[in-house]
Amino acid sequence: MKRIVLATVAAFLAASAAFVTFVLPAEFGVDPTGVGRTLGLLGLAGAPPLDAHRTDTAFATETRAFELAPFESVEIKYDLVGGDGLVYAWRAGGEVVFDLHAEPTGADPDTAESFAQGRGTGDAGTYVAPYDGIHGWFWENRTAQTVTVTLRLAGFATGATEYKDGDVARVPFPRSASAARVPRQEASQPRRE
DSSP states (O other), rough: OOHHHHHHHHHHHHHHIIIIIIIIIIIIIOOOOSHHHHTOOOOTTTOOOOOOOOOOOEEEEEEEEEEEEEEEEEEEEEEEOOOOOEEEEEEEEEEEEEEEEEEESSSTTEEEEEEEEEEEEEEEEEOOSSSEEEEEEEEEESSSSSEEEEEEEEOOOOOOEEEETEEEEOOOOOOOOTTEEEOOOOOOOOOOO
């Protein structure tokens, strides 16, 4: 029994030493012993994600509704600068096919990267543009009844384009007078006492 306890204690000490010496520097950028820096392990996990992103784009909110006849589709795309984002929620009165996707500025129009696809009656989340371009949703009603899709969003888009029935149209953003566009304010300086 004594050998099992000694082996367990030895294994625990070895694992702890390995964690402090190798894992902490490589995964968390913490190097209490200095060995991680010497071995080149410091920061191997990459840069930590940014907690904040500043933008010069004005903040705006809006709600749009699209009525889709059976087998009709619509697409709405917002102009976003890479790193800017949207908080969104959409709901449909029946099942629709959807695709959240983007096209980089200057790319071939047939070049699109999809981020979420499927069938459903709604979705909500946060979308952060990975690059400058147009970013948005495609919805198609594949039912025999008319379906209304309502999109609510808030974020940092600079414009919008709607694609429906073969037509492409720039549409106002935000869409209505009830929508808000709030210009970015300069950060206030902390008071010094």
